[in-house]
Amino acid sequence: MSVFFVIQKPESIYSDQEGNCYDYKTSLPNGKQIQEGDWLILSLTNKTSKFGQKIIAIGQIETIDYRRVGQDTFATANYSRFKPFDPPLTYEEIGGDPRINKQHAMNRVNEEVGENIISFLVNYNPESSEIITLNKSNNQTGKGSRLILCECKSCGCKIRLARTWINLALENFESGLICPICRETRISVEN
Numbered sequence: 636m637s638v639f640f641v642i643q644k645p646e647s648i649y650s651d652q653e654g655n656c657y658d659y660k661t662s663l664p665n666g667k668q669i670q671e672g673d674w675l676i677l678s679l680t681n682k683t684s685k686f687g688q689k690i691i692a693i694g695q696i697e698t699i700d701y702r703r704v705g706q707d708t709f710a711t712a713n714y715s716r717f718k719p720f721d722p723p724l725t726y727e728e729i730g731g732d733p734r735i736n737k738q739h740a741m742n743r744v745n746e747e748v749g750e751n752i753i754s755f756l757v758n759y760n761p762e763s764s765e766i767i768t769l770n771k772s773n774n775q776t777g778k779g780s781r782l783i784l785c786e787c788k789s790c791g792c793k794i795r796l797a798r799t800w801i802n803l804a805l806e807n808f809e810s811g812l813i814c815p816i817c818r819e820t821r822i823s824v825e826n
Contacts, residue, residue: 636672638749639665640733642740643677643691654717657694661701661708665741669712671696674753676744679723686792688723693756718757729755785812789819 641657651658657675661667669675677692697715701708726732729752734742744752785801786793792814801812812822 636674636750637668637670637746638674638676638744638753639669640676640678640742640744642680644680644683653692654694654719655714657712657714659710659712659741661710663741664736664739665743666710668743669696669699669710669741671699674749675712676752676756684723687725687727689726690720690724690729690756692717692719693753694718718759720756720759724756724759785822787814787819788821788823790814 641659643651643657657677659666659669673696675694675696676690677694679689679691681689694712694714694717696712698713700711700713702711703709733744733748733752736742784793805812813820814822
């Protein structure tokens with residue numbers, strides 16, 4: 636089983652059917668690597684997303700159908716399982732952007748990282764994400780979910796951020812947590 640981030644554009648030239656299938660040219664980078672049983676993480680582009688909320692769904696491929704159109708080979712990946720996210724999730728909420736080449740429409744993710752992201756997304760439930768406290772002095776978090784509710788004092792947004800992202804930010808930035816929306820350093824953890 637492999638995990639791929641794939642771009643989903645509203646009103647694209649492809650025959651995507653939300654909840655049913657993902658359509659793509661096999662000539663795209665990584666297009667020939669996708670196989671039955673793999674997971675697709677459907678992501679919007681920068682232009683079609685708002686506030687960094689890009690991850691709209693995940694789907695596990697049951698079958699792949701191929702067809703020729705002129706010189707091109709197209710594939711339709713049919714889902715056996717599908718889970719949408721409304722509102723879409725940010726890359727920060729899943730621990731950061733794991734894509735190697737952000738220019739490609741399809742990106743294979745490192746196996747271990749991909750398994751962790753899929754496990755998180757399959758079990759993701761925004762209603763049950765418990766707020767946990769963060770101890771800045773030793774970068775430790777209390778027991779609870781992987782998401783921590785934070786509020787930005789600059790733009791006023793409230794966002795759930797992945798515990799791993801918060802720990803990484805605290806380890807690497809003396810100024811503190813950086814808001815993924817306005818990029819200011821006035822973000823705090825809700826108590």
